[in-house]
Amino acid sequence: MTQTIEDNARYDPVDGRAPLILGGHDFKSLTEAVARPLESKTPPGWWVVFGISLSLLTVFGISIGWLFWEGTGIWGLNNPVGWGFAIVNFVFWVGIGHAGTLISAILFLFRQKWRTSINRSAEAMTIFAVMCALTFPGIHIGRPWVAYWMFPLPNQMGTWPNFRSPLLWDVFAVSVYGGVSFLFWYVGMIPDLATIRDRAPTKLRRMIYGLFALGWRGSMRHWQHYEKMYLLLAAMATPLVLSVHSIVSMDFAVSQLPGWHTTIFPPYFVAGAVFSGFAMVMTLMLITRSVFQMKHIVTTRHLDNMSKIMLVTGSIVGYAYAIEFFMAWFSGNPYERFVFLNRALGPYAWAYWIMVTCNVVSPQLFWFRKCRTSVPILFVLSIVVNIGMWFERYVIVVTSLHRDFLPSSWGYYVPSFWDISTLIGSFGLFFTMFCLFVRFLPTVATAEVKTVLPEADPHFPGDERVIERSDLAPDGGIS
Amino acid sequence: MPDLNQAGLTITPGTWLYRLPWIGLGIGLAGMAGSAVLAQGHLQEFLHAWLVAFLFFLSIALGGLFFVLVLFATKAGWGVSIRRLAENAMATLPIFALLFLPIAWGAGQLFSWWEGPGEDALLALKEPYLNAGFFLARAAAYFIVWSAIALWFASRSARQDDSGQHSITRRLQAASGPCLILYAFTVTFASIDWIMALDPHWYSTMFGVYFFSGCLVGIFAFLVLVMGILQEAGYVGQVIHKGHYHNLGMLLYAFMVFWAYIAFSQYFLIWYANIPEETIWYLHRMHGTWSNLSLILAVGHFGVPFFFLMSRVIKEKPRLLMAGAAWMLLMHLADIYWLVMPNVYAHGPHFGILDVAALAAVGGVFMGAFGWALRRRALIPVKDPRLPESLQLDHA
Numbered sequence: 035m036t037q038t039i040e041d042n043a044r045y046d047p048v049d050g051r052a053p054l055i056l057g058g059h060d061f062k063s064l065t066e067a068v069a070r071p072l073e074s075k076t077p078p079g080w081w082v083v084f085g086i087s088l089s090l091l092t093v094f095g096i097s098i099g100w101l102f103w104e105g106t107g108i109w110g111l112n113n114p115v116g117w118g119f120a121i122v123n124f125v126f127w128v129g130i131g132h133a134g135t136l137i138s139a140i141l142f143l144f145r146q147k148w149r150t151s152i153n154r155s156a157e158a159m160t161i162f163a164v165m166c167a168l169t170f171p172g173i174h175i176g177r178p179w180v181a182y183w184m185f186p187l188p189n190q191m192g193t194w195p196n197f198r199s200p201l202l203w204d205v206f207a208v209s210v211y212g213g214v215s216f217l218f219w220y221v222g223m224i225p226d227l228a229t230i231r232d233r234a235p236t237k238l239r240r241m242i243y244g245l246f247a248l249g250w251r252g253s254m255r256h257w258q259h260y261e262k263m264y265l266l267l268a269a270m271a272t273p274l275v276l277s278v279h280s281i282v283s284m285d286f287a288v289s290q291l292p293g294w295h296t297t298i299f300p301p302y303f304v305a306g307a308v309f310s311g312f313a314m315v316m317t318l319m320l321i322t323r324s325v326f327q328m329k330h331i332v333t334t335r336h337l338d339n340m341s342k343i344m345l346v347t348g349s350i351v352g353y354a355y356a357i358e359f360f361m362a363w364f365s366g367n368p369y370e371r372f373v374f375l376n377r378a379l380g381p382y383a384w385a386y387w388i389m390v391t392c393n394v395v396s397p398q399l400f401w402f403r404k405c406r407t408s409v410p411i412l413f414v415l416s417i418v419v420n421i422g423m424w425f426e427r428y429v430i431v432v433t434s435l436h437r438d439f440l441p442s443s444w445g446y447y448v449p450s451f452w453d454i455s456t457l458i459g460s461f462g463l464f465f466t467m468f469c470l471f472v473r474f475l476p477t478v479a480t481a482e483v484k485t486v487l488p489e490a491d492p493h494f495p496g497d498e499r500v501i502e503r504s505d506l507a508p509d510g511g512i513s
Numbered sequence: 514m515p516d517l518n519q520a521g522l523t524i525t526p527g528t529w530l531y532r533l534p535w536i537g538l539g540i541g542l543a544g545m546a547g548s549a550v551l552a553q554g555h556l557q558e559f560l561h562a563w564l565v566a567f568l569f570f571l572s573i574a575l576g577g578l579f580f581v582l583v584l585f586a587t588k589a590g591w592g593v594s595i596r597r598l599a600e601n602a603m604a605t606l607p608i609f610a611l612l613f614l615p616i617a618w619g620a621g622q623l624f625s626w627w628e629g630p631g632e633d634a635l636l637a638l639k640e641p642y643l644n645a646g647f648f649l650a651r652a653a654a655y656f657i658v659w660s661a662i663a664l665w666f667a668s669r670s671a672r673q674d675d676s677g678q679h680s681i682t683r684r685l686q687a688a689s690g691p692c693l694i695l696y697a698f699t700v701t702f703a704s705i706d707w708i709m710a711l712d713p714h715w716y717s718t719m720f721g722v723y724f725f726s727g728c729l730v731g732i733f734a735f736l737v738l739v740m741g742i743l744q745e746a747g748y749v750g751q752v753i754h755k756g757h758y759h760n761l762g763m764l765l766y767a768f769m770v771f772w773a774y775i776a777f778s779q780y781f782l783i784w785y786a787n788i789p790e791e792t793i794w795y796l797h798r799m800h801g802t803w804s805n806l807s808l809i810l811a812v813g814h815f816g817v818p819f820f821f822l823m824s825r826v827i828k829e830k831p832r833l834l835m836a837g838a839a840w841m842l843l844m845h846l847a848d849i850y851w852l853v854m855p856n857v858y859a860h861g862p863h864f865g866i867l868d869v870a871a872l873a874a875v876g877g878v879f880m881g882a883f884g885w886a887l888r889r890r891a892l893i894p895v896k897d898p899r900l901p902e903s904l905q906l907d908h909a
Contacts, residue, residue, distance in 0.1 A: 047898040048682045049588065143763075276774060288785040295786050298718035300778040345690075353697055354718075361718045364705075366638040367790070401690065 054148055054486045057330035061484050064331075068226075068480045069233060071326045071472060079325055084469040090462025097456040098173055106176065108452040115435045115447035120174040121285070122427040123457055125303075127167035127464075128208060128282055129423065131215065132275060132304070133311025134160030136343075138218055139271035142264075148339055150482040151332050154226075155322060156315045157219040158475070162467040163314070164212040166460045171204065200284040207281040211274050218267045224250050225260070225481040276300075279307040286430065293373040293434030296361070302354035309347035309393070310423035312340050316416035320409060322472055331478055334407045341406035344419065348397030351426075355394065373434060381446055382433045389429050392422020521748040522895060524888040530746055531888055537881025544873030551867045560619040561857045562868040566875035567616065568707065569731070569849045571609050572724070574879070575700055576732025577602030578663050579725075582696060585666075585682075585689035590902030591760060594752045594893045598739050600670055601886035602732060603663040608882045610656040612875055616707070617649060623856075624648075626713050635714055643713055651706060655699045662692050667886075670894055677896030700725055711856040715794040719779040726772040731845050733765035737838035741831045749892050755829045756906035762828030762837070769822065769841060772848075773815035798851060802861030806851050814844040846872075 059067070071077075101108060111118050134156040141149040172181050184205045186194055195202045228250035231243035250256060280300035287299035316337070323332040362374040377386045396418050399405040406412070437444045471477070484490060524531045552559035577599040584592045584599075621627040626643045630636035636643065666685060673681045701721030709720050717723075737758065743749055783791045798807050818841060827833045854862060894900060 046588065046590070047901075048679050048686075273770075280774075280778060284782070284785075287782045290786050290788055295782070295788070296718045297720075297779045297782050298722065299782070301719075301722060301775065349694065353701075356698075357701065357718050357721065361716050364639060364642060365716045366635045366714075 052333065052335040053488075054151065054333065054335065055331055055483060056333050059330065059487065060489065061487065064483060064487070065229060065233075065480055067328065067331065068476050068478045068483075069230060072230060072474060072476065073233070073235075076473065077325070080469065080473060083321075083325075084466070084473075087462050087465035087469055090459055091466045092459075092462070093455050094459025094462050097452055097459050098169075100452065101173055101456070102178060106174065108450060110448050110450040110453050112445065112447075114438045114443050114445050115432055117431050117435065118447055119449050119453040119457055120170045122424065122431050123460060124167050124170035125282055125285075125427045125431075126310070126424050127163045127170070127460065128211075129279060129303075129307035129310045129427075130314045130420075131160035131163035131167070131211070131311060132279060132307035133315045134158070134163075135211075135215060135218075135271055135275045136308050136311070137315070138222070139268045140275060142268045143272060146339075147486045148336055150479055150486055151336055152315060152319055152340075153482070154219070154222065154479045155318060155471070155477050156311075157215060157222070158471045158477075159311075159315060159318060159468065160215045161212065161219060162464050162471075163311075164208060164215065165467065166464050168208060168212070169460065169463070171201070200281060200288055203281045204285060207278045211278045214267070214271050214274055218271055221260070221263060221267060222479055222482075223475065224248055225252065226476040226479065228252065229480060230476060275308075276304050279303040286434075291434055292362075292367070292369040293377070293430065296358055298354055298357060302351065305347045305350035305354070306393075306423060306426060309344060309351055309397075310420055312344045312347065313416040313419035313423070316340055316344070316412055317420070318468065320413050320416070322477060326472065326477070328478065331483065337409075337412055338403070338406045341400045341412065344416075345397050345400035348393055348400075348419070352394035355390065369439070372437075376437055377429060377433045380433065380437070382429065382436070385425050385429050386433070389422050389425040392418045393426060396422070521750055522752070522891045522893055524748070524892070528746070530743075530748075530884065533884025533887065534881045537877045537879070537884055539877065540873050541875070541877025541881060544870050544875070544877050547870035548867070548874050551870055555867060556619065557622045557857055558863075558867055559871070560615065560622045561853055562871040563615050563875070564623065564707065565846075565850050565853050565868065566871040567609070567612055568853065569846050569872070570605075570875050570879040571612075572728040572845070572849070573731040573735045574602050574605050574609065574663075575659070576728035576730075576735070578606065578659060579693075579696060579728065580732055580736075581666055582662075582689045582693050585685045586693060588686060588899075590899040591756070591906050593897045593899045593903035594749070595736060595740065595757055595761065595903075596897075597670070597890065597893050598736055598743075598887075599732065600667045601883055602735065604667045604886045605879055605882040606663045607656070607660040608878060610660065612878060613652060613656070617652065620645065620648070624710055624713070626710070639713065643710060648706060648710075651702060655703045658695050658699050662695070666692075670897075671890050673897060674891055674895050677898070679898050682898055697721075697725075700728070708852050711853060712794055712797075714790060717779055717783070717791070717794075719775060723772075723775050723779060726768060726775050727845055727848055729768040730765065730772055730841055733761055733768060734838035734841040734845065737761050737765065737834055738842070741835040741838075743892065744831065752893055752904055754906065755831075757903075758831055758834050759825065759828045760906070762822060762834050765838065765841060766818070766822045766828075769815065769818050773819075776810075776815075797855040797859070800855075800860065803851075803855055806847065806862050810844065810848055810851060813840070814848060818844075 055064070109118060109120070134153075137149050137156045138153045141153075171184070172178060175181060175184070183193075184195060184202070186197075186202075195205075224247055227243050228247040231240055231247045234240040234243055280303065283299035283303035286294035287296060289295050319332050319336075319340075323329050359374050359378075362370040365371070377383070396415055399411070399415065404411075405415070432447050436447055529536065548559060548563070580592075580599045581596060581603055583589075584596055616623065624643075626633075626636050626639070627645055629644075630640050641647075665688075669681050669685055672678075701724075704721050704724035708724065709715065709717070740749070740753055740757070740761070744753065780795060783795060797803065818837060821827065821840075822834075822837050827837065850862065850864070850868075
């Protein structure tokens with residue numbers, strides 16, 4: 035079989051863009067490849083990963099149970115660091131979700147067709163990350179049985195949340211974000227659910243998938259409405275990419291605390307969120323594509339592109355670190371200057387330099403194509419970046435608090451055992467959900483991927499842009 | 514694919530566009546003469562007016578530089594046929610080193626720290642950065658970096674018009690990434706030096722991003738206008754079509770919203786924390802009739818275009834999009850004015866003949882240089898390997 039080099043969208047004359055889907059797939063084989071993990075016998079590897087995830091989830095449950103029983107005293111919080119792991123984890127998890135929304139909404143509006151192979155799992159990741167994130171404010175309020183008071187519900191006592199508090203804005207921002215992300219994910223999945231329904235060997239399976247496929251028949255009219263709705267949802271989700279983490283950043287930036295109050299926080303948090311989110315997508319996709327044999331759908335080109343986005347966002351984060359540092363000096367304000375010097379040279383210098391190394395230095399490797407396409411390097415770097423981004427929030431929260439305006443109250447925050455177990459446990463929730471997702475739902479937006487196959491091009495097959503691999507010069511240009 | 518020989522890709526001698534360098538120079542010289550006369554006794558006002566005009570046109574050129582770098586960095590195909598126009602805008606950057614001379618000469622009238630910190634303890638702390646020598650050295654560095662990048666990219670791109678070599682595209686792609694990093698830091702510090710340092714006590718980490726967002730609003734609005742004017746004059750008829758207008762319109766829209774996001778975030782965080790050393794900058798802009806201009810910016814730079822430019826119908830009709838772009842340029846000018854002028858007119862905007870003269874002077878020279886670049890080379894990169902993709906831009 036001759037391999038055709040065809041971007042489906044367009045063939046690039048300079049670099050000979052690699053095709054989006056490899057392995058000579060046609061519509062049928064693609065469906066088969068995506069449906070296989072759902073329809074075949076559960077692979078043993080899945081049980082192993084699921085088992086580990088479930089154990090971690092149990093750790094999460096125990097940690098939260100003990101917290102409810104004993105109170106937040108089991109955490110390392112004290113004066114002057116009254117905000118510790120809980121908020122760090124919250125910001126970390128909300129940030130993870132951002133890559134999913136960026137891929138599904140912004141890359142869609144930018145007509146980046148490579149998104150089709152990864153958007154489904156990235157969106158799923160968003161939803162699970164939001165679930166993890168929402169746990170932390172929920173369990174930190176002290177009286178979790180009245181957690182619904184976070185919402186402004188009319189009541190006869192006339193008590194309301196403080197509308198001027200960014201923590202309340204978080205409730206709105208994150209719940210809207212979770213809701214829209216879920217809708218986006220679900221709407222995008224309807225055609226694929228219908229495909230799974232139609233292939234279902236048992237009646238029960240057909241009924242369950244049929245219920246969620248909402249009677250999709252794939253008629254012209256269905257598609258027309260679907261495409262329009264998808265575009266509108268993308269347009270509505272785009273501001274959410276920016277707004278959610280901007281509002282999260284305001285938890286800190288509206289204060290008067292040096293290290294927290296700085297105007298660049300909103301875009302800087304957004305860039306960091308996308309950065310960490312892409313790192314997480316990378317980690318997950320590298321595992322998924324190898325466990326479920328999807329290397330021809332999530333190709334080296336996808337990894338290459340994701341690495342470039344990590345390079346860009348990582349560099350924006352580096353820019354923000356630099357500007358913050360300069361402006362702390364330029365302000366002439368002794369407290370500003372102290373906080374930043376204390377970050378880099380004080381007792382938490384180790385955390386600061388972990389952050390800088392992981393977030394600014396390590397992504398610079400992505401300048402090199404070799405690093406962008408090597409699976410082992412990508413896997414390590416994607417984890418390194420997430421460690422760095424977790425430490426970024428740790429640095430921001432803890433170093434700004436631990437030496438406040440009164441030297442006699444300075445302290446050093448150390449997380450307790452339960453702080454750490456809750457953090458690790460939250461990964462259990464995340465990976466358990468993700469395991470269930472890859473086992474029971476189509477991990478790739480099959481209907482969308484089909485549109486980037488060569489056959490989907492209206493000009494196929496008489497199109498002169500289809501170029502045989504033998505026509506390519508070794509350097510990628512056309513001979 | 515359109516016949517590139519028939520498409521009107523070079524400026525015809527004898528037309529007004531061909532004479533644009535001289536027209537621009539004429540306007541520029543007239544503006545300078547006018548400024549020289551009007552500056553008598555109003556030196557400080559003149560220098561601020563000049564700074565506004567300088568920053569306004571500089572922001573368009575810097576926006577062009579960014580757009581070209583990004584097109585290469587992303588290996589974008591769609592934008593190739595409009596890239597040359599952005600290249601021509603950025604090719605004017607060396608001229609801005611000359612246009613900066615009045616600012617360097619009259620910096621003492623603009624910057625209170627120019628003669629030294631005096632009794633001001635805060636300025637004494639900032640003196641290692643805010644001093645005349647370092648200020649001028651930095652300015653020189655910015656112009657060297659910008660001019661070098663702009664001229665190198667423009668000349669390679671022009672060379673490709675003859676040879677069509679793919680290696681040129683590859684080299685520019687490879688260089689674009691590091692150049693963007695240089696760009697980010699030079700533009701940030703230039704905005705700190707030339708705008709933020711007017712009020713040397715004040716500081717905001719967002720400021721560089723704010724100025725940058727204005728640069729992009731400026732270039733996209735400018736490109737829409739230039740494209741429209743060229744097409745109405747009978748050029749590039751077959752090579753730029755509604756897909757390009759739609760895309761540029763979307764970018765203009767996106768960065769208009771981005772500007773609003775940055776502007777709001779900066780204002781909101783300062784307003785909320787309410788620290789006097791920060792709020793003072795906004796207080797100046799709410800004092801007297803400045804509050805009207807602040808309101809006009811909120812409504813005119815965001816509210817109105819948010820709805821006007823939202824519809825695809827409008828973005829695909831060149832005349833309507835041009836009207837939107839002209840409005841955005843006007844608002845961008847108002848934004849620069851709002852950033853600079855409270856430094857000299859405390860009670861409200863005072864737009865007068867001095868400002869018009871400065872705008873004519875800088876704008877004339879800018880237009881002249883742009884027109885000169887325009888007629889020196891083809892209006893599109895005729896042998897760019899990705900040109901076919903741009904010509905076939907059929908938007909979904």
